[in-house]
Amino acid sequence: MVKPVLVLNGPNLNLLGVREPEIYGTTTLEDVRSACTTRAESLGLSVDFHQSNHEGELVDLIQRSKTDNSGIVINAAAYTHTSVAIMDALKMCGIPIVEVHLSNIYQREPFRHHSYVSSVANGVICGFGSKGYELALEAMEQIINA
Ligand code: DQA
Numbered sequence: 001m002v003k004p005v006l007v008l009n010g011p012n013l014n015l016l017g018v019r020e021p022e023i024y025g026t027t028t029l030e031d032v033r034s035a036c037t038t039r040a041e042s043l044g045l046s047v048d049f050h051q052s053n054h055e056g057e058l059v060d061l062i063q064r065s066k067t068d069n070s071g072i073v074i075n076a077a078a079y080t081h082t083s084v085a086i087m088d089a090l091k092m093c094g095i096p097i098v099e100v101h102l103s104n105i106y107q108r109e110p111f112r113h114h115s116y117v118s119s120v121a122n123g124v125i126c127g128f129g130s131k132g133y134e135l136a137l138e139a140m141e142q143i144i145n146a
Contacts, residue, residue: 002045005140006069007036007133008061009051010077016102016130024102027130036073039134043141045070055079055086062089070144071096073136080105080115087116096143098136101126 009029012019017028033049040047048069052058058079065072072095079086080101090097097120104127105112118124122143125132 002144003068003070004046004048005040005137006061006065006072006074007033007047007049007137008058008072008074008076009049010058010075010079011053013075013077014051014053025129032130032133035130036133036137039137043137045137045141045144047137055083059085059089062086062093065095066093069095071098071140073098073100073133073140074117074121075100075102075133076117080117081112083116087120090117090120096140097121098139098143099124099126100132100136102129102132103127 013029016024016032017026029051036047036049050061058076062072072090072093074097076083076086099115099117099121123139125135125139128135
């Protein structure tokens with residue numbers, strides 16, 4: 001049986017819609033949650049949707065996903081560029097991982113060009129705004145049902 005896909009959001013993404021809307025858009029995280037739920041249902045999947053500003057809490061959720069989830073869609077936000085702990089946890093979970101970013105991180109400051117998450121992800125979707133989460137779920141469905 002396919003378990004829910006963990007959709008995990010890192011720091012400051014709780015402020016989506018009001019935080020730098022010229023970069024991240026005006027869609028709120030609640031809008032993203034609802035779009036993910038609807039898209040997942042149409043793909044025959046379900047989602048566990050979380051956001052945390054705390055690295056350790058994100059690590060806990062990733063560790064739990066080994067038994068509780070069939071895949072992870074992750075926007076680790078700023079931790080993408082800094083967190084060996086999140087990379088190590090992802091490496092251990094043994095389920096497919098799709099990395100997502102709202103902005104095209106490669107068009108931005110050089111410190112955003114390196115992602116620890118990419119080194120352990122099946123693939124990366126960035127630059128398509130909040131639509132990227134739905135694209136990530138489509139990719140996840142293809143991986144799970146391949
Ligand atoms: C982000 C890009 C990161 O560099 C940044 O720190 C974020 C959001 C994105 O979705 O575009 O918080 O992950």
